[in-house]
Amino acid sequence: MISKIVPLLECSRIFSLPMTVLSWLVVFTYSVIHSGNVWYGLLSLVGVCLLHLGTNVLDDFFDYKSLIKLVDFNKIEYLKNTQNTKCRYLVSGVLKESQVLALACFYFFAAGLIGIFFFVKCGTPVLKIGLAAGVIAVLYSFLSKIRLSEIAIAVMYGPLLFCGVNYVMTKTIPWEIFVLAVPTMIMTVVLLYIHSVMDFDYDLKEGHYTVANIFNSQLDSLVVLKIFLIIAYVSLFGICIFDISDWQVLLALLTIPLAVDLYKSTTDFSLDNSSVPEHKWFHFPMENMERIEKLNAESFMIRMYQSRNLMMYFSLFLTLGLILANL
Numbered sequence: 001m002i003s004k005i006v007p008l009l010e011c012s013r014i015f016s017l018p019m020t021v022l023s024w025l026v027v028f029t030y031s032v033i034h035s036g037n038v039w040y041g042l043l044s045l046v047g048v049c050l051l052h053l054g055t056n057v058l059d060d061f062f063d064y065k066s067l068i069k070l071v072d073f074n075k076i077e078y079l080k081n082t083q084n085t086k087c088r089y090l091v092s093g094v095l096k097e098s099q100v101l102a103l104a105c106f107y108f109f110a111a112g113l114i115g116i117f118f119f120v121k122c123g124t125p126v127l128k129i130g131l132a133a134g135v136i137a138v139l140y141s142f143l144s145k146i147r148l149s150e151i152a153i154a155v156m157y158g159p160l161l162f163c164g165v166n167y168v169m170t171k172t173i174p175w176e177i178f179v180l181a182v183p184t185m186i187m188t189v190v191l192l193y194i195h196s197v198m199d200f201d202y203d204l205k206e207g208h209y210t211v212a213n214i215f216n217s218q219l220d221s222l223v224v225l226k227i228f229l230i231i232a233y234v235s236l237f238g239i240c241i242f243d244i245s246d247w248q249v250l251l252a253l254l255t256i257p258l259a260v261d262l263y264k265s266t267t268d269f270s271l272d273n274s275s276v277p278e279h280k281w282f283h284f285p286m287e288n289m290e291r292i293e294k295l296n297a298e299s300f301m302i303r304m305y306q307s308r309n310l311m312m313y314f315s316l317f318l319t320l321g322l323i324l325a326n327l
Helices: 001-011 016-031 038-067 074-078 097-122 126-145 149-170 175-200 202-206 219-242 247-271 291-293 298-325
Strands: none
Touching: 001 097, 001 291, 016 149, 016 247, 016 298, 038 126, 038 149, 074 126, 097 126, 097 149, 126 149, 149 175, 149 247, 175 202, 175 219, 175 247, 175 298, 219 247, 247 298
């Protein structure tokens, strides 16, 4: 049983799920502080995780359909590209197209059931937020090909996630929630952007037009990464300035060394995409490293873990700050 479930979870890119959980944790904590319904908040976590996994799977399905239409597409050669883990289970034949599509439908159906429950219990705003999230999830693969993936993720992990969770918990959508959403929203976009930078050449070859490959090279595209990181940290001060919470939220500034390390690591990749970052103690957690090393995918996956973990630690410190400010 477990041997059948593991490929499905890996196909769903479950390693990226912490960015959803930690984004949710920030708004969940804020909503609990403002007398939100804890049980509804926990149920909303299940819903957003299902939507996230469904989006991942459907994105891979559509990418695979595009790949096999390429005249020069060769399964054996593609699988040698250990950096690109997308569609691997489809290309290798471990999972069939019908299975992947069924998995995506299962995730969306289960998320839809939770959405219907909240619609009945909380009213029309849930329907509007749910439909907007559903449309973006289904169209994400298309949006990622026309330089809109960063905007799609920002909307999903910013206003939609924060407003949705806060509304089902408190039945309100205060303006403060939009300011609170900015730091973690940008950090989540950073993770996506790192992926786009490392897939610079492959995206161009496969017809994916991203914000990163607007530039002439991977190295040039890092100016956007620098801007994103600056915005994420500066926006923390907005939470204090607008009196949404107190100075304790600035604990998230402690992750700046991790951000600097990530930027340097991505710069090294841009100069030599076979370079493997030095494994430092604060890079934890990095799961499945033995398998990743066997695939010679350390160069890509360690940097993905770095960006994911930066987002995780950033969100955890922000959450801790919200809690300490209200003790």
